Amino acid sequence: MENPEVESDFLRSVHALLRELDGHHPAFQSERGMLRWTLHKKIDRNPSNGVLLIKILVKELERAERCNYRQYIIPLLHTLMYTLVKVPCIPDDLYERVYDFCKKLFTLPKPYCTIGLGYARQLKLERTIPGILYQRMVSAEQSLKNDSFPYQEKVFMFVDPDLLSEAVCRALVAEIKAAQISQCARSCMLYVIERALTAVLKDHCNVRNLLDILKAKPLDVTEHCFQQVVAANEHAGREARTEYRQCIEELERIYSTVLSTSEKNLGQTSVEESSDIPLPNPNISFHLWTDVDQLWKELVLFIRSPSQSCDQDSPSPELDNFEFQEVGPDYDYYDEQTRFSILSNDSGIERDLPTLGDEVPPSCSADADRSRLQRKGGMKKKGSSLNSIAFLHSGCTGQGSTTAGKLHRKSGGSIMEPMVPMKRLHTARVLVLGDDRVLGRLAQAYYSMRKRESRRAFLTPRLKVLFYYVPVVEEPPAYALPDQSEPCELAAYLGRADPWYESNINTLCHMIPKLATMPSSPSKATVSELFIIDVIAYYVRLGLHPIFFQIYAVKLHFNNTALEPIENTFLIEMSVTPEEFSPSRESTLMKKKAVTEVPGVDLTLAYKKVLLSNREKEEAVSLRSTGLIMKAIPSSKTEDLVCLNVNIAEVIKTTNLSGRSYSLVANKIRTRDINIRSTEQRTFTVCLDKDSKRVYKNVISIEVSPCLEPSYCLQKTQTRRTSFHEEEDVGLAKYLPKSLLLPINTFAGIIQ
DSSP states (O other): OOOHHHHHHHHHHHHHHHHHHHTOOGGGGGGTTTHHHHHHHHHHHOGGGHHHHHHHHHHHHHHHHHTTOHHHHHHHHHHHHHHHHHOOOOOHHHHHHHHHHHHHGGGSOTTHHHHHHHHHHHHHHHHHSTTHHHHHHHHHHTTBOOSSSOOEEEEEEEEOTTTSOHHHHHHHHHHHHHHGGGOSHHHHHHHHHHHHHHHHTGGGSOHHHHHHHHHHSOHHHHHHHHHHHHHHHHHHHHOTTSOHHHHHHHHHHHHHHHHHTOOOOOOOOOTTTSOOOOOOOOOEEEEEOOOTTHHHHHHHHHHHSOOBOTTOOOSOGGGGGOOOOOOOTTOOTTHHHHHHHHOOSOOSOGGGSOOTTSOOOGGGOSOTTTTOOOOOOOOOOOOOGGGOHHHHHTTOOSTTOOOOOOEEEETTEEEEOOOOOOOOOEEEEEEEEESHHHHHHHHHHHHHHHHHHHHSOSSTTTEEEEEEEEEOOOSSOSSOOGGGOOSOHHHHHHHHHOHHHHHHTTTHHHHHHHHHHSOOOGGGGSGGGOHHHHHHHHHHHHOOEEEEEEOEEEEEEESSTTSOOEEEEESSEEEEEEOOOOOOHHHHHHSOTTSOOOOSEEEEEEEEEEOTTSOEEEEEEEEEEEEEEEEOSOSSTTSOSSOEEEEEEEEEEEEETTEEEEEEEEEEEEEEEEEEEETTSOOEEEEETTOGGGEEEEEEEEEEEEOBOHHHHHHHHHHHTTOSOSSSOOGGGGGSOOBOEEEEEESSSOOO
């Protein structure tokens, strides 16, 4: 029976959600980001009202399609599908209406057609095997051990202790720990069993008594029952021609087998009488980010870790020993990267060279005779255990973990044994919290990881990596930004490109620090009131459409010729400021008093100007400037992402009746490659991504260009040895991505 009061309440909540998307109602600003969470919490408390909410959402979707309110379609569709996963036993007519609506989106441009196609496939599968979306989500997110669906997912939350305070870090850890109350392996297996039997057998079984029997049994009985339920549903999902009746019969057999082991008198119970089946939050691990290679190390350990079994109660035991450690100001984030980059597995001793019969890695497949060098005796340096091939491949047995084919040297060339294609059974959802500075460090870590993978591909064939970003800024900020610039430019762009990201994620920017400073209460620690973790779970589950950002490479040359040039990357901006010039005493005395001191430094700029036709024109200009800022993030979503906007404060000398003077003029250049040099040996200071830890002084020249994909550079270097075409891409390099782009996931991507 439908309750008119509940229906009216749902309708008011949905309309408030739509008004929030319009942004024309200041009265709702205090509730921004809370409306969607509150709506789904009502379903968590009373799942029987879920069908009513789905009906309302379908009506609003159909109205938005008729009235051409496209800005409402994606938010309403995401809200509907998330409700559908939470609610069991949806009527067939509702499935049909939602499925027909998704098919209508096929005629619309991206991202509507892409999202509509993805959800249409999920609806078709869910309608055939009710409850399979819930089963797959929980099994993968909790890494439940089973043979029928061996996929594993994990959320890695990275927080830089230099950017967020200890109070915020402890608040995040407290919520993650509270969410783990319902995440033990046995509880999650019981949830999957209950949901499958409730959705398929409906009121033909007594689910509550079945669960009581399983709780009283040993742990291996629960795991065996879980394996059988998952196998039955997955077999029906793969075999499209198999009648679904076989799946029902298999679940009935499993149900009867468990009941036969108990002498308890069991009746039947309806779906309405069964208890609520929660959707556990995904497995989240918390990491204080102090090392540029820490991301790669954690992903390697994730692949090597086994799935959860019944005797594991805490999916993230590292949180139990969490301690906040302040990082000193003298810590070098990038010294570790330098040490790893120069570490070689070659001992320098001749007897350690591999023989012709030994296995040779693909990166060391040079001619064996040519590699026989005369070596002097030396000491063999042992590298990190994480870098060893034995460590990487150990623990990676099973499906999707076949070893690579061996290279065999033959006269006239080499042949590769046929390789069994790997399946990416692991998905890592990397979530970073902070302002633009943490994204700059993420770009560095991503470049370092891609560089490792280009030399020895271990993660790429086994792991799918998705990046997520939640902006967090404290008021007042714990660490001040230079020149008080906008702290979250990239998040602002994501909000303009995707309004649903603006409504759900950008609202956390100041809300997380406020919740962290609120006094703790008993209700705050309950699983049902975990606002931050619930929003993050919603984001990582439905945010599957990335927006790509170009990473730029910069090479800095210093005034001291004894110093080697430094190569680095930036994602958002690079600022160049002339350093204070201190002339000698003799030159100061020789200057005329009437001469006006002109600020700035003389620069020579050589760049490729980007025209409106997307063509490039090489130009060179000399000017005097007080500083410049290169912006890689466009000011609007319609601008080209792969372009640098260089804002130059140019000094123009003028002459008037009172003498010589000057004025400042703002110039703007659109380019992708630019070289900057000081013509009067004046140095300047360079700051990357607004980060005070990435400031370089005494710089005399700068080279900026789009960062290239390391695998492309490696193939390009190898083909140059045998090809005379230096500029053209030949061989495998033609099919590899050239530029290194950082994907940040949103709910829809760029909505045109």
